[in-house]
Amino acid sequence: MSEVAILGVGMHPWGKWGRNFVEYGVAAARDALADAGVAWRDVGFVSGGATMRCGYPGYVAGATFAQALGWQGAEVNTSYAACASGSQALAAARAKILSGQVDVALVIGADTTPKGFLAPAKGERPDDPDWLRFRVGITNPTYFALYARRRMEIYGDTQDDFARVKVKNAEHGFTNPKARYRKKFTMEDVAASAMVADPLRLMDVCATSDGGAALIISSLDYARRIGKGDAPRIAAISTVTPTFASAVIEMPDLATDSAVAVPAKSFRAALPAKAYAEAGIGPEDIDVAEVYDLSTALELDWIEDLQLCARGEAAGLLRDGATRIGGRMPINPSGGLACFGEAVPAQALAQVCELTWQLRGQSGDRQIEGAKVGITANQGLFGHGSSVIVKR
Amino acid sequence: MDKQNVDAAGLAPVVDGLFAMGEDGLALLGSRCTACGTYYFPKLATFCRNPDCDSDSFEQVPLSRTGTLWSFTDSCYTPPAPFVAADPFIPYAIAAVELDREKMIVLGQVVDGVGVKDLRAGMTMELVIGTLLDTGEAGIKSTWQWRPVAGDAR
Numbered sequence: 001m002s003e004v005a006i007l008g009v010g011m012h013p014w015g016k017w018g019r020n021f022v023e024y025g026v027a028a029a030r031d032a033l034a035d036a037g038v039a040w041r042d043v044g045f046v047s048g049g050a051t052m053r054c055g056y057p058g059y060v061a062g063a064t065f066a067q068a069l070g071w072q073g074a075e076v077n078t079s080y081a082a083c084a085s086g087s088q089a090l091a092a093a094r095a096k097i098l099s100g101q102v103d104v105a106l107v108i109g110a111d112t113t114p115k116g117f118l119a120p121a122k123g124e125r126p127d128d129p130d131w132l133r134f135r136v137g138i139t140n141p142t143y144f145a146l147y148a149r150r151r152m153e154i155y156g157d158t159q160d161d162f163a164r165v166k167v168k169n170a171e172h173g174f175t176n177p178k179a180r181y182r183k184k185f186t187m188e189d190v191a192a193s194a195m196v197a198d199p200l201r202l203m204d205v206c207a208t209s210d211g212g213a214a215l216i217i218s219s220l221d222y223a224r225r226i227g228k229g230d231a232p233r234i235a236a237i238s239t240v241t242p243t244f245a246s247a248v249i250e251m252p253d254l255a256t257d258s259a260v261a262v263p264a265k266s267f268r269a270a271l272p273a274k275a276y277a278e279a280g281i282g283p284e285d286i287d288v289a290e291v292y293d294l295s296t297a298l299e300l301d302w303i304e305d306l307q308l309c310a311r312g313e314a315a316g317l318l319r320d321g322a323t324r325i326g327g328r329m330p331i332n333p334s335g336g337l338a339c340f341g342e343a344v345p346a347q348a349l350a351q352v353c354e355l356t357w358q359l360r361g362q363s364g365d366r367q368i369e370g371a372k373v374g375i376t377a378n379q380g381l382f383g384h385g386s387s388v389i390v391k392r
Numbered sequence: 393m394d395k396q397n398v399d400a401a402g403l404a405p406v407v408d409g410l411f412a413m414g415e416d417g418l419a420l421l422g423s424r425c426t427a428c429g430t431y432y433f434p435k436l437a438t439f440c441r442n443p444d445c446d447s448d449s450f451e452q453v454p455l456s457r458t459g460t461l462w463s464f465t466d467s468c469y470t471p472p473a474p475f476v477a478a479d480p481f482i483p484y485a486i487a488a489v490e491l492d493r494e495k496m497i498v499l500g501q502v503v504d505g506v507g508v509k510d511l512r513a514g515m516t517m518e519l520v521i522g523t524l525l526d527t528g529e530a531g532i533k534s535t536w537q538w539r540p541v542a543g544d545a546r
Contacts, residue, residue, distance in 0.1 A: 119472035126407040132434070135406060135474045136524065136535060137467055138486055138499055145465035146488050146499075153463065153513035198466035198508050244443055245430075249462075249488055249497050258431035259495040261442050 008036025024212030049109030083380030173335015
């Protein structure tokens with residue numbers, strides 16, 4: 001048995017609060033401990049997702065959070081994996097539990113983000129691909145726009161389809177107390193927002209946010225001992241790297257791998273494939289998915305990478321209403337990054353929080369009736385990504 | 393060679409060693425692993441990244457000057473430094489072009505005056521020399537740009 005129980009979850013609301021990231025993390029951790037009914041002194045392992053934007057305390061986030069909660073002798077770990085940092089921290093905690101070294105672990109991530117678009121580090125660094133691509137005018141939204149335009153050219157998706165993703169996610173997140181943007185944006189609102197990287201407008205591209213998320217996980221034995229044997233379980237955590245040769249141009253590169261010697265492979269598709277294999281289930285078993293909508297169009301790519309429909313059919317699902325709450329394959333019931341904005345080390349954990357609430361039937365107005373199995377997916381810089389399966 | 397190319401040819405490149413003018417025109421400079429044949433751009437000089445190849449030997453090669461347009465976008469807001477923007481900002485297009493021989497996709501700016509309305513996936517694109525604003529004394533440097541092959545514009 002390779003499963004662990006999710007005893008408790010907690011989130012600090014996303015926003016642009018401008019306070020120290022440790023505050024958000026500790027607030028989320030205390031909520032998760034209370035939700036689990038576990039005493040802080042009973043936690044044997046603290047696994048933090050690092051933040052690169054908050055100085056040294058962010059690099060050693062696991063210890064920073066442990067100190068702020070009150071040193072009590074637990075072992076600590078800090079993981080950094082861009083958007084997948086939370087999942088790698090979760091994987092470290094699961095390994096500690098499954099090896100029998102600890103019963104209960106706290107997994108935690110939080111961030112305070114600067115204003116505006118993300119920019120490269122300062123200085124003249126022509127050997128750094130991140131410097132080079134900005135020097136010639138290739139920004140983060142450029143990559144999202146290239147993927148979006150590719151969908152338009154190959155599958156016939158339209159800018160209205162991308163706007164529909166925003167409108168759908170805005171409706172989902174409207175009543176989510178943890179979301180930053182809680183407004184029912186319309187197609188007209190999206191069309192009126194400034195063009196950033198054609199075909200993507202400002203409202204097609206996610207913001208950066210402050211936020212924090214935490215999970216209390218345990219062995220199944222421990223969960224049963226405290227009367228929580230029926231808690232949602234983590235059935236798979238995939239944090240695979242890409243397989244050479246990369247098929248799709250990725251931030252911050254100027255070129256893909258050359259597929260002369262070995263065939264090109266899709267990284268995004270590889271992430272859930274490993275999760276399905278590990279959990280011993282398939283896409284047909286999924287009731288709900290939380291995917292990384294860095295752009296509206298990217299949500300459509302993820303639906304296909306998760307094998308929830310054939311290539312090129314995601315916009316059709318969207319138009320039919322299938323991806324709404326109440327549809328046959330609801331996507332991003334939390335409201336997704338469209339309503340949250342990205343708080344990098346917290347985001348993968350926030351996805352698991354949402355699935356936990358959904359599987360417990362505690363999602364209120366955004367509840368998906370009878371949800372039993374959920375999957376997450378995200379991808380970030382430098383070959384990092386993850387996919388987590390939660391089931392009950 | 394049109395006027396833009398003549399003007400840019402005498403300028404310092406935005407980064408040394410990324411591209412060079414050959415007999416047929418501008419080409420990006422890549423590396424090719426002498427063992428497995430895999431290409432790299434920008435150049436790689438250390439260890440081959442093919443997991444089945446333990447080579448550390450590369451030759452510098454000009455990459456294909458033409459390719460097939462994979463995708464494209466117009467950049468409509470001012471990027472942060474180190475990009476040096478015109479004031480007021482002038483939008484420009486970025487193309488992702490698939491090179492057949494190298495089996496890789498390479499990004500680059502599109503020549504001035506060509507944007508998403510002129511482009512479609514599958515078009516043949518060719519590499520030309522262009523210019524980029526710079527903070528140095530000359531105020532301008534040369535760079536590589538993609539241009540639709542004549543007769544293949546939308």
